[in-house]
Amino acid sequence: MRVREFLSSFSYVKARIRDWEEEIVGIAQNSKDVRPGYAFFALVGSSCDGHAFLREAVGRGARLLVGEREEPFLTLGEDISWVCVEQSRKALALASHAFFGFPSQRMHVVGVTGTNGKTTTCFLIQSILEKGGMPCGLLTTARNIVGPFEWEPPNTTMESLFLAQSLRKMETLGIRHAVLEVSSHGLALGRVEGILFDAAVFTNIVPEHLEFHRTFEHYWQSKKRLAEMVEENLSKPFPRVVVANGEDEHILAIVRPLGVPFLRFGFLKGLEIQAVRVQWDHASSTFQALTPWGHFEVFLPLPGKHNVYNALGALAVGLAFGVCQEAVQEGLRHPRRVPGRWEVIEAPQGFRVIVDFAHNWHGLEHALRTAKALKPRRLITVFGCGGERDRSKRPQMGRVVAALSDICIVTTDNPRGEDPLQTAQDAVQGIEEIAREKPVEWFVVLDRVEAIRLALSLAREGDVVFLAGKGPERFQVYATRSIPHNDYEVTWRLLFSEGGRDAVHP
Secondary structure (H helix, E strand, C coil): CEHHHHHCCCCCCEEECCCCCCECCEEECCHHHCCCCEEEECCECCCCEHHHHHHHHHHCCCCEEEECCCHHHHCCCCCCCEEECCCHHHHHHHHHHHHCCCHHHHCEEEEEECCCCHHHHHHHHHHHHHHCCCCEEEECCCCEEECCEEECCCCCCCCHHHHHHHHHHHHHCCCCEEEEECCHHHHHCCCCCCCCCCEEEECCCCCCCHHHHCCHHHHHHHHHHHHHHHHHCCCCCCCCEEEEECCCHHHHHHHCCCCCCEEEEECCCCCCEEEEEEEECCCCEEEEEEECCEEEEEEECCCCHHHHHHHHHHHHHHHHCCCCHHHHHHHHHCCCCCCCCCEEEECCCCCEEEEECCCCHHHHHHHHHHHHHCCCCCEEEEEEEECCCCCCHHHHHHHHHHHHCCEEEEEEECCECCCHHHHHHHHHHHHHHHHCCCCCEEEECCCHHHHHHHHHHHCCCCCEEEEECCCCCCEEEECCCEEECCHHHHHHHHHHHCCCHHHHCC
16 A cells, blocks of 8 residues: 555644655554554553654664654654654554455444443354354454454454454455454544444443543543444445443433434333343343344343343344344354353352452442352352552442452452552442441452462352452453463362362361
């Protein structure tokens, strides 16, 4: 792609171009990935400024530099081509999709957003579409699947260059459907700009990530952007639809003004997609789905009311895309395993361990209510609060865990650069409030492995040990290092490898 064509894909404030006809042969956002003939985008993050690596990018052969400030470019010499833009990430997104031939123009693309349930809903949609004969790619924070290729993402926030490359790979493999997990960060920072979404699913919206958004209004507006992108998608022949949790007023405020058809789902009478006769046990749920396409029974190998919501959102997409009822049922009955979501370990001592990603008060409440409904003898919960994240939610997390658990063990969950003791003390504030109202036994154990060991040592036959927050994650993140850690693997080792019963019951 020539420089002239490349720059036509995004707007810019100022440019100095040596040769408009030179070829751009690749794109990089990390200076170490630059090769001769590449365009390098200097992204500005919370802890790193890409403008500091312009000289390295030039040394590696960058043909064009893109950034948000002119001053660093002026130090590089007259023969360097550069462009100044208002938002590097948005420019990167638009340029990436142009460079890879706008693959989303020829695909059915579904975006799933919300505070909780995004990943599970994505997995269920993919399963339904594939059972309906529609090969489908999957891009989520837990797992990426493109045809025969499957891998864990290196981090939780997918950049636009990766998204464009992945969509292009799907198209090359003949995959014409894609499901993307879309975070509020991705929407606010323009990471998904350039993707033509045909459908959007809104699972729920409660205050979250306020350390980034600062206000709930900004968080809500960021989520709203996904619905706007569906509405703005006028160039494709595919039908458009927005699928919304009909019991969430914040979501209804987004979808009501839309000029796009929408389907509301939930448990309330009168919604287009409704669940009735809902039942669940520790491993599965059943319900009857009432839809404009007919009524049918659903079996889901995931327990709890929150997963029924996820299934309703997924089946609404499938039905709107023309998947038959039987394929929808089959897709929900046999989805791929969702990593780190309600993974159960049956301990030889007669208690049950559940590993789940629930990491905010809203997710914890849903998950713990589901566990509580199974009527365990006692519920023992291990949880932590993320470092350098919204402090205001930590006492609420403590209140929720204490209200629903018999024993609370506060530990670490990616402390990053914050003192782990501070995050624990914030959560303890909420626990202490509940402890004034009802008996609660609680501990603070900052070493997460030792916290899990303590929980297992306290558990007896008939108990449930709930390990919350890290789910599929494989590392504990500190300021200057990351150490290997996975709750499921740690639990398995403590129960079955390190002396079994003696390891957890000294």
